[in-house]
Amino acid sequence: MTSLPANKALLRVLRGDSLQPPPVWLMRQAGRYLPEYRALRSKASGFLDFCYTPELAVEATLQPIRRFGLDAAILFSDILVVADALGAGVAFREGEGPVLEPVTGPGDIDRLDSSRVAERLAPVYETVRAVRALLPPTTALIGFAGAPWTVAAYMVEGRTSRDFFEARRWALGNPESFRQLVDRLVEGTVAHLCAQLDAGADCLQLFESWAGALNPATRRLWSIEPIRRVIEGVRRKHPGALITVFPRGAGVETGLYARETGASAIGIDTTTPLTLPGLPKKTVLQGNLDPAILVVGGDLLDESVAAMIRDMQGRPYIVNLGHGVVPETPPEHVGRLVELVRRNGGG
């Protein structure tokens, strides 16, 4: 059986079909909540080594597919690989998250080289090719990247932060030089996403994890517009590329990402109702079960999934969480979620 995109439920919905049952995959579906992942993870020293070692990344990508039969695999990687490929010196410290050499001014930006991103990330595309060859023909493969603002915020801050204040101050106070950083990221992100499609990814997701740190004016300038440029850049090489945007924390302005970026679909976060006002009925939505509900399980999980599917009936919709799977999640609850989707969604 050949792998025709038309057979893949996720791609049909991303093109606007409403399916019963809807396709289901989960952000961070490969990860620490799975014992087989923890065993695999112990084989590499650093987290980036793990991402850059195809045999390990391939296996991590496939683990949740084997266990749960989800409708899509998402490449096992990280949103900071583009920063790393630009030369930002990314490292992951146990229990502390990512640490980068902070970008503190124009001189640091000049040293970032966006022309070699795809070359430096070659092992990632090797992973994509290998996964592609191993996936069942009905399972879609999702490539991804961080949106430019989110990656820029990490690069300026040098680490995670509650409010990414230094990045916001720079973006507001010196927009000319901040634009240089965002431009490098737009270029590097387009290259990285195109290379994933070239290697066999069926569709893409852009994670704007820190959309909530922006105000309405900076959102247009540093989030909406760079995402629009990334999508436009990818489609110049891959016309019609299917790209989901996940603007976490954008709140009232979530709809702007649907209307102004060219996104194929919008991921809705946990805080925002799936029935948010101001979106056309034809907008493809993805989300947004609370990851804490997946931890609790039981009747709460059953009822929450049934309600989501009921609310989205007749709309193009992809079941997912409103944020990533957390390590405390019992794997059997993910199995139950998939079973519920297939049962409820089947009518």
Add this chain to the structure above:
Amino acid sequence: MTSLPANKALLRVLRGDSLQPPPVWLMRQAGRYLPEYRALRSKASGFLDFCYTPELAVEATLQPIRRFGLDAAILFSDILVVADALGAGVAFREGEGPVLEPVTGPGDIDRLDSSRVAERLAPVYETVRAVRALLPPTTALIGFAGAPWTVAAYMVEGRTSRDFFEARRWALGNPESFRQLVDRLVEGTVAHLCAQLDAGADCLQLFESWAGALNPATRRLWSIEPIRRVIEGVRRKHPGALITVFPRGAGVETGLYARETGASAIGIDTTTPLTLPGLPKKTVLQGNLDPAILVVGGDLLDESVAAMIRDMQGRPYIVNLGHGVVPETPPEHVGRLVELVRRNGGG
């Protein structure tokens, strides 16, 4: 000259008047960005000692009024004093924020005593009385508390957290026992707010700082409904009490707080446009300048303030930030903000 509430611009707007210029005050207007605050702060060992020592708390409350002539003073205190008065053992560690003895189950809740909150917080009301006597007659005095969900989240987590996952898990997985905790907090918060009004506060603000950690279902149950009960409880003793609710991160659901809690006004966070859809024109709004703009200053500050005032023209509106003043803020930028409000708003 007696202190007639009718002379206070803030109170007139909270009752629905649209004023030119609009009143202005700032969340965390007393704090580390002021050199006189840092000098004062060094006189007490712990942060709670500082809050509980009337001569220090009075002085901290008054410092920004003297320097900037703001339209309102907000009591210098902390949202965790109610948790402390319930017996949660709150401490503040330098550079780490609050640390509490975590509430981990029903046994811990049983030990919390909401009947003695006002007695234990007597020094806070002494501060309110002293500030009241020292304020100019046109300057309003704002009392405040954390909303029950936000304080509960700190109590369960035992510290600050990015996503307050333990609190969410408890609230979702064992709502019966979580309700006990919220009930104690509703009682303690009503007592604390009433005591502030009794001591001379003109109006109140409830800080729901972690509204963004909730999903739509838990928002109704654990944020909207407890806030509604707090407001109802306060007004049983103080009919017509003016109470602003600040639901930070509520996004698309910000309007629910206007429609369903009985709030006199809604504080809008930095992420949300002041012109958010779904609010009646008569809703009193407060906010929402990005604190990073106040740090940057210059033309950006001038233009942002002018735009806010223009957008809110003809509506009952209170100038404020969308989050607290940050320590990096140059005090002269706050002075400039007040000058701009008085000048633009007067035109």
